[in-house]
Amino acid sequence: MSAIIEMRGLSKAYGNRRESRLAVKDLTLSIKQGAVFGFIGPNGAGKTTTMRMLTTLLEPTSGEAWVAGCSVAKDPRGVRRAIGYMPDYFGVYDDMKVWEYLDFFAACYDVPAEERVGTTGDLLELVDLSHRRDDFVDSLSRGMKQRLCLARSLAHDPTVLILDEPASGLDPRARIEIRELLRELCSMGKTIFFSSHILSEVADICTHIGVIEDGRLVAAGNMEEMQRRLRPQRAVRMRLLGEAEARQAAKEALFHLEGVTDIQDPPDAPGEIVFDFGGDDANLSAVLTTLVTDHGLRIVSFSEESSGLEDVFLQVTQGIVS
Amino acid sequence: MGSTATGARPAKRPRLWKRLPGAFSRQLLDNPVVRKELRGRMRGRRAFVVLTAYLLFLSCFTSVLYYTYATSAEQPYGPDSYLIGKIVFGGVVGAQILLVIFITPAFTAGTISGERERQTYDLLRTTLLSASRLVTGKLASALSYVVLLIVAAVPLESMAFLLGGVALEEVVISQLILLVTAVALGAVSTYLSSRMRTTLTATVISYAFAFLSTAGLPLLFMIFLPILGFVSGGLYGVQEPHWLVVVTLIYIGGFLLAINPFSALIASELVLVEEQTVFFFSVAMPVSGSPYSQIWLVSPWLIYVPFFALVALLAYWLTVRRVRRRQR
């Protein structure tokens, strides 16, 4: 698996020479073929700017980028052939029918006329809009428009999809539909590079994530790696039978065990103990064995607190967002 | 990364004249923008309402012209049909130019900025559609409607043929001037459309340009005329101006006369009638002291057409460059 999107030292400064500010700073990132890469960051972080540079719309101030082996600076046509771009707005013609809209963009992508009928039919099928084929684009709902725009970005069967906030402004149902579509596209072998400022919608479809904050890439990697790297301490919560003495004994025992730190009584749940653990699964299981067999503690539950992506995000961006 | 294939030699490009038909087809016939624009323009009632209103206006105007002349001309042998023919023809052409000036900016000033306002501009620019195809498609489809308006008025002009007095040359020259005016105004408005943020600003500036280049130039000419008169007035004064000054002034004045559609049409007609030519002619040198006895001049339409064709080409080229450029 090789990198299909490659950015090296990509920077963008807006404004004139006297007063400019960097929207993207020295971004180096590569995305593997077939990956679903979630580009996460709060509003104004520089996600759109990065994507506009990749789609040859915006001239980088410095740095280089390649998509599917084509240089963004030197071979914009090659890049355009390889990518399907969906910006964070719809971009529809109000006086056009759904099939005309797709046919028009397919023609703009040099899809031959005899193939276009089949292509638009397949695309409408894919995004589940076949029944609205002869309606005016204007009459579609937001969710439908978004699906139509996704279909448009697929008109020339690109290998890479660059989607800017594909789920923003949609109701939960439409959001799920988009997510299912992305999953389907991924299974078709397309590389998807998409941005979002809402983490929960990213978590279960991404293979990789990158977190951008104030123009700087603060973390990037595949999902498990990211969760591990960003959260070396796993929080464990346990509940045991007995009164305060039992809890005191448990804390004593935990205190002497290797890898255990930050033992606390959670204020929200009396009778429980929360501690951080810096080891792998085997070590954690050994801890449990020790507590039960060597110390005779009557443990009712013993579980790892799930460190959601939201936590990862907050942890990564803490202090930067002020 | 970024390495180019060195093995295969790039295929030799065929000669220009062999590429030309294909390029023409891609730019005009097989251009998705043309297809989309024409479909959009002809959809609904607007296109037909405009066409009908335009023809109604022209017919009324022509009828009024005809009856006014036919009834007021107090010639002993009745109205001269030869003259009526000329007047009706001139009236129709004049009205057509006015309408082209009014209609062309309205149809072209929103072409690029409209895409920007609908947020489809960047979408188009990420497709494989080249900047030149986008601009050509926009301009050609807008102008095709203007040309339709011009052509639709031909039957009215042919009335003048029935009355007599209109030669083929006059028809060809007037239609050529109309066409070039439409193309130049369209190209300039399209450029402004690519340049301005909103369609509104582009439209306002396009109209300003259209009126300045048609009504503004005669004003300039009127300011210029007294100077010419003053200088040539020297003929009767004590001092005769230098012949080079006179010749230069005549050429400048002639040029100003020639780059205005109305005066170019009238002057070309006068040249045709007086000098019996549609191309070159000469007049006697009005001052002495020159090694030449005559001044060579061309019929104004021969200046007008290339001049505005150049303006159109320049505007087109600038627009394509603008559309091709990445945002900085």
Ligand SMILES: Nc1ncnc2c1ncn2[C@@H]1O[C@H](COP(=O)(O)OP(=O)(O)O)[C@@H](O)[C@H]1O
């Ligand atoms: N055309 C522009 N001119 C000037 N500043 C801009 C422009 N576009 C974006 N910015 C600035 O660049 C920063 C990054 O913007 P953007 O890339 O749109 O962020 P995101 O998509 O992550 O919300 C923001 O601070 C924004 O104000």
Ligand SMILES: [Mg+2]
């Ligand atoms: Mg954005």
